[in-house]
Amino acid sequence: MSSLRDIKRRIANVGTTQQMVKAMYMIASTKLHKARAQLEGVRPIYRELSRVVRELARQGKARKHVFYRGREVRSSLYIVLTSDRGFSGSYSAGIMTRALEHMEEKNEKILVVGSKGHQFFKKRGKNIIGTIINLPDAQVYYGSESIAHWAIDLYLAGEVDEVFIVYTRFETLLSYVPCVDRLLPVDISGVEVDDHEHIKYEPDVNTFIDNVIPLYMHMSLFRAFSESHTSEEAARMVSMDTAEKNADDMIRKLTRMYNRRRQAAITQEINEIVGSATMLNVED
Template identity: 35%
Template sequence: MAGAGMKDIKRRMKSIEGTMQITKAMELVASSKLKRARERMEQAKPFFHILYDTMARMATGTRDFESAYVRPRPVKSSCYVIIGGDRGLAGGYNTNLLRVANAHMEGKDVKVLPIGRKVADYYAHRKVELVPYEKTAAEDIHLSDSFAIGRLLAKMYDRREIDEVFVIYTNFVTVLTHEPAVLKALPLHFEVGSDAKNGVGTVVYEPSVSGAFDMIIPQYLGGIVYGGVCESFACEQGARRMAMETANDNAQQMLDDLGLRYNRARQGAITQELTEIVAGAEALK
């Protein structure tokens, strides 16, 4: 009986060791991807900030400024660009994002443009109108793809197919802290402040301030999408690395416990054999 128990423990230990090899490999891959994703995220931030500041100066520094992209209108249909993960095994990363998205969309007539295979699969099985786009994997979305999405959103807004645009992504706070965020992309709203007015008088826009503003809206939307993709992808890799690290720690704890049980069972088996030998020797006297 003891031998059978020891074999079972040994089999479980080998199974856990095999799983640990996989989780350790996934942790290393996630760490490598996280480093590259953070670099890409930091490189993308200056572009968006400069573009946003330029648009803020254009919108708030001219009295006769007028644009359909900043003028609120009755909302009949909302478009949500939801940026999630491509794979699972990332803790609560995708679950937390989808919970925030569903809560924000509740009670609205919505269209969803999913980025990330997990998000696309999730909404493909629900009664939600999807905005078709050729790529769904977040890892495959580059700056040119983001600009294409920006042009698509601007065109839909111009045609009044949608009346507002939200981008839902995961904000990268630290390696250990990630927060789902909801950003309203259209219609735009800028706070009038002294910083926005600086330098407006020295810039001449052709054909007009409003015309130039409307021309760069697709790039602005694409910049938001690209920034969201960069941050979300970094968060996914960070969450997966933490999940795999936790899995490795738990597996090691299980191995330690099973090793202790195995040693106890082995010690018990040896003690039993010695007892039987002694009993046999005593019987022969």
């Protein structure tokens, strides 16, 4: 049985924790606000570019280009976006499980972003070829550009035959979906060849593809980063909110326990006094 003083100490403890949680909630919600603005900005250009890239596949000539024509898959590059910090509920677990599932029966090469993912894949003996930890928000834009170029170089050099991006798509504050998209070769399922298509490409189709794919890759990565970042902050905000409510419940419970104990102690004391008083009266 804990004494009154112990309970009091615990209430104070939970109170401090609650304040910390509250602060983290505020930070997450500010960051979420920023991340969402960035995400809303990048989504249109990503959507349009992926449409352009897919429409290109209608041209028979484009399909012969190295970025479209698939080849026998010997190894696959995975760019996995995870987080550096915890306190975000099932966010990290969700994305890593999804990545792991997808990697089955693949000869994987992983570029992992975030320390959580690094620990996870290292423990499972996966082939990590690169790790990026603590990427500042301000460098995400140029960072994704250099990752895009790096991935394209690996693909062109034949070191990898597929490039996947694993990220968490942000839908609403309460729902985020772990996704795996194939970036290279371009996914052309569902696009019919139509050589009568009248779109002309300047200077020519191949040069156009050579120029549009790096841009498309850059925007895809930047968008994936933004999606993941927004999901992470949303997850953190929601779990901090839950934690705050839990702390509230706990404080209420402890306070009730404390009051009950105090009351019991007082009652007992009164009983003792009354008891001894009665005894004294009888003796008189």
